[in-house]
Amino acid sequence: MSRMKLGVFGSAFDPPTLGHLDVLQQAATCHDDILLVPSAFHAFDKNPQPFSLRLQMLKCFIDDADVGCPLEVCDLEATLLEQNPDKPVYTYDLMEALARKYQGQAEISFIRGPDNARPETWKRFYKSKEIEERWPIFTAIERVAIRSSDVRRILESSKVADDDLQQGLNMLLPSVQAFIMNHNLYQTGNS
Template identity: 50%
Template sequence: MFRIGVLGSAFDPPTKGHVDVIEQAATRFDLILLVPSARHAFGKRSQPFAHRVAMLQALCETLNPPCALEVSTIEATLAANSNSPVYTFDLLTALEAQLGPAYSNLELGFIRGPDNADPKVWQNFYRAAEIEQHWPIFTAKQRIRFRSSDARVLLQGPARVDRDALCTILPDRVVDYILANDLYAPSALNRVPHYNQQDVQVLEHERCYDGFFKMDRYQLQHRRFAGGWTHTLSREIFLRTKAVAMLPVDLQRQQIVLVEQFRIGAYAAGFSPWMLEIVAGILEDGESPEELVRREAMEEAGLEVGALLPVCQYLPSPGGSSEELEIFCGLVDASTAQGIHGLEAEGEDIRVHVVSIDQALDLLQDGELNNAATIIALQWLQLNLPRLLKEHNPCD
C-alpha cells in the first residue's frame, strides 16, 4: 500500500504550525502533498498563487521528514476551469483520478489541521460526511498555535518588520522569501469597508452562448459604499480559461526574447495585427502555470527555461471578462532563440526577436509594445533588474 496524505491550505504564508502538522503526519504516509488553494472559498484575498507555491518550496528545503514531500499545483488547474472555489471533496476526487493510474495500490488520505477538526468548523466543510466515508483522515493535534494570520499582522503593521519576531512564527527560508519579494506590505489605501464575494447576491445566472468561447448573464445586486444594496443589475460576462505569460530574460547578455505573431483582436481594433509579445498560452487540463510557460517557451521560441520568478496576477478586462492572467519572468540563454516557430496544426506562425533590455524599454517608451502582459512584465523588469542581477549573479 502506497499512502499519500493531502494537506491543503491557503499557506498564506506557511508557518511553523504547518511544519508541526507535517511532522505529525509524516510517519503515517509515504508521500505528503502540500496543496495551496488557488481561490479562497469565501473570496478572501491572498498573495498570488505563484508566491505561495514558492514559499512552500522554500519551506520544503528546510525539512527532512521520514516521508517524501511535494508541492502540488493541481488547484490552479481546477480553478482555471471553474468560477467556483475548489472544495476539499473536489480536490481529493481530482487527485484520486490523477494519481490512481500511477499507483495501483494507492491509499489517498486527508490531513486535517487542528483548527478544521473543531466540529463547528468541520460541519461547514462541503460534503464533510462524504469525505469521512471515502478517505481516511489524519487529524493533527494542537501542539503549537502559530497561524498565518499572526505573521500577516506583523508584516502589515505600522512598525518596521522585525525579522526575529517573524522567525518565531515562520521558517527562516519563508521569512527570507517574503522580505526579498516585499510581500504582505500594508496597503497605502484605507479601503473601509472592504468588500468581497459575500457582498454580492446573484439572483439569476444563465449561459448565453456556449461555443469555443462562452458568455454568461447575471442578474445581481451588490452592496453600496454608502450602505444598502444596488437595484437589480444585468451583467454579461465573457468567460475565458486562465492564461499564463512569461518574459524570457538572459541576465548574462542583458537581453530579452520577444515573439511576433498575428492577433485577430488587434486587427478588429484597427491596430497592426502582428504584435510583439512575451511567451504566453492557455492552461490545459492537468497542467500547472509553470509547466505551461516552459512548454510554450519551447514551442514559440525554442527556449529552455531555468528559474521561474513570479511577477503578478491580474484581470485584463474585469468589466466584461473573467480572464485571469499570471506572469512569470523566466531566466534563459537567449543565444538559442532564433527563427520561426509555432504549431502548424494550430495555424501558428511565430517569429522570434532577441533584443537588449535597453532596446526593449525603448520599444515600450515609443509605444511599439502595446499589449498589457508585455508592458507589465517589462515595467516589472525595469523595477527589479538590480535585484535580479544581485540575486542571480550571471557572472558566477
C-alpha cells in the same frame, strides 16, 4: 506489494508557518509521501497572496522542512480552477481528482490541521461527511499554536526594525522568512 500512503494537506499557506510544519511532522508518521496543496480560490472567502507567490513560498518551505517523509508541492487546484473559473475548488473535488490520478497507485488520505478539525469549521467544508466516508482523515493535534493569520497580522503592522517583525518572522522557517523579506510581502507598514 502495498500501495503508497499518500497524504494530502491543503491550506492557503499564506504564508506556510511552523504550525504547518508541526502538522506535517505529525502526519509523516502515517504517510510515505505528502502533497502540499495551496488553495487556488479559497472557499471561505479569503484573499491570499497570489497563487504563484504562495507556490514559491511552499517550495522554500520544503527546502527547509524536515518532517520524516518526502513533501511535494501540488498545484492541481490551479488546474481545477481553470476548468471551472469563478467557483472555489472544494476539498472534496480536489480529493476526487487526486483519487482518479493515483488510482491503484496510492492510498490517499486527507490531512487536517487542528483549526479545520473544529466541528464549527469542519461542517462548513463542502461534502464534509462524504469526505469522512470516502477517505481516511489524519487529524493533527495542536502542539504549535501558530496561524498564518497571526504572522500576517504581525508583519502587516510592523516596521523592518521592530521587534514585532522578528517575532512574526520567527514563526516561519528561514527560507520562508528570506522569501518574504526579499519580496516585501505582508509588510504594509514599510514605506
